[in-house]
Amino acid sequence: MYAERVLSGMRPTGALHLGHYHGVLANWVKLQHQYPCLFFVADWHALTTQYDDPRLIHQNSMEMVVDWLAAGVDPNQATIFIQSRVPEHAELHLLLSMMTPLGWLERVPTYKDQQEKLSSKDLSTYGFLGYPLLMSADILIYRADKVPVGEDQLPHVEFTRELVRRFNHMYGREPGFEEKAREAVKKLGSKRARLYDELRTRFQEKGDKEAVEQAHALLDEIQHLSVADRERLFGYLEGTGKMILAEPGALLTEASRMPGLDGQKMSKSYNNTITLREAEDSVAKKVRSMPTDPARVRRTDPGDPQKCPVWQLHQVYSDDACRAWVQEGCKSAGIGCIDCKQPVIDGILKEQAPMRERARYYQEDPDLVKRIINDGCEKARDLARETMRDVREAMGLDYS
Ligand code: SF4
Numbered sequence: 001m002y003a004e005r006v007l008s009g010m011r012p013t014g015a016l017h018l019g020h021y022h023g024v025l026a027n028w029v030k031l032q033h034q035y036p037c038l039f040f041v042a043d044w045h046a047l048t049t050q051y052d053d054p055r056l057i058h059q060n061s062m063e064m065v066v067d068w069l070a071a072g073v074d075p076n077q078a079t080i081f082i083q084s085r086v087p088e089h090a091e092l093h094l095l096l097s098m099m100t101p102l103g104w105l106e107r108v109p110t111y112k113d114q115q116e117k118l119s120s121k122d123l124s125t126y127g128f129l130g131y132p133l134l135m136s137a138d139i140l141i142y143r144a145d146k147v148p149v150g151e152d153q154l155p156h157v158e159f160t161r162e163l164v165r166r167f168n169h170m171y172g173r174e175p176g177f178e179e180k181a182r183e184a185v186k187k188l189g190s191k192r193a194r195l196y197d198e199l200r201t202r203f204q205e206k207g208d209k210e211a212v213e214q215a216h217a218l219l220d221e222i223q224h225l226s227v228a229d230r231e232r233l234f235g236y237l238e239g240t241g242k243m244i245l246a247e248p249g250a251l252l253t254e255a256s257r258m259p260g261l262d263g264q265k266m267s268k269s270y271n272n273t274i275t276l277r278e279a280e281d282s283v284a285k286k287v288r289s290m291p292t293d294p295a296r297v298r299r300t301d302p303g304d305p306q307k308c309p310v311w312q313l314h315q316v317y318s319d320d321a322c323r324a325w326v327q328e329g330c331k332s333a334g335i336g337c338i339d340c341k342q343p344v345i346d347g348i349l350k351e352q353a354p355m356r357e358r359a360r361y362y363q364e365d366p367d368l369v370k371r372i373i374n375d376g377c378e379k380a381r382d383l384a385r386e387t388m389r390d391v392r393e394a395m396g397l398d399y400s
Helices: 016-033 043-050 056-069 088-099 103-106 110-118 131-140 151-171 177-186 190-206 209-220 226-240 280-288 309-317 320-331 337-363 366-394
Strands: 006-012 037-041 078-082 145-147 249-252
Touching: 006 103, 006 131, 006 249, 016 037, 016 056, 016 145, 016 337, 037 366, 043 056, 043 131, 056 078, 056 145, 056 280, 056 337, 056 366, 088 151, 088 337, 103 110, 131 151, 131 366, 145 151, 145 190, 151 249, 151 309, 177 226, 190 209, 209 226, 209 280, 280 337, 309 320, 309 337, 320 337, 337 366
Parallel strands: 006 037, 006 145, 037 078, 145 249
Antiparallel strands: none
16 A cells, blocks of 8 residues: 555646635645645646647746645645656656557547537547546556545546556566565564464455455554565455556545636636636726626616525625625615625635735745745656656566
8 A cells, every 4th residue: 555645736727716726726725734745737738738839838837836825735735846847747658558448548538528628629639539548647656545536537537547457457467476475474574474364365265355454454554664565465465466556546526616707607718717816906896897686777676696696606705694684685675786796805805815925925936936846846756756666667667
């Protein structure tokens, strides 16, 4: 079993908005206190759809990192890096492509969806077909066991798990595996070795899952084993080979309900966003221009909050007392729409205030941002190199 690790990334597509904050970043900020986290700029993924116009990728990547830092991602807690600065992702992607059946990629649900959604682009490219595999490589290179995803991305995690099983089955049987595993058992010491063998027999002969859990706990408490021996013992226990790649698990995250300025989901493609670092007067202007319940033509016309996009923002930014004030005031025409919008403006500005402050700090020191990225890339690369050593060895490519 490998160490717990969270991996998540974002494509650099321009300034992040409050939908990104509520849907992804607020969760990252929470996760960074719970697990070792790796957050990466998926610049190669941006190229799968923007291959014909990559001019903004670099600038967007750097700006996006500032957005993350502004949102509260802490470089002392989480590793922040850029995908293309860790070329091992590409190597693993290539090696996995050798054993990935074409049909698996064609069946990934987002493949056809995206092609249809982005019909103005020619996405019948090799890179686009392979992007789910690149995503798998992103996860597997860090042996990340926790991948925050929405429900719609679950098939992708399952795809990655299948890939791991196929890989470990094909390449996990290193030459002399049995002998090496027996050697590793001896290193447990006689008492623990006996217990390990008993548990292994219980599982392999009777399918006793509790025995597997006990054996995992036993191995977890032994400090002096090398990573390779530990993985051999896990594989030997369950009758498989060495687990070279680790099956990732999904950390199911709730879909963001962050509404945009028109009541639809906040999204750049709907042109209804407020960016994370949007200027204060622009926030106020945008909210004041929001459409309201069409029944409120005059100030004296009563309205219905359910028919108004501003009400949806009250759900995010207002407390119960304020929401009761809106309900009462709207239905009785006791308040005007401009009054009603003010607490939303205040709520957004309050949320953005610490982000603005953090962003200012990092914008004033671009070298600091570069250093954070460089350090993150180095840390990520060290982990990626470790995995690639095992992968190369398993695939007969170790020339050292
Ligand atoms: S009072 Fe508020 S909820 Fe009612 S229509 Fe105006 S903005 Fe919408």
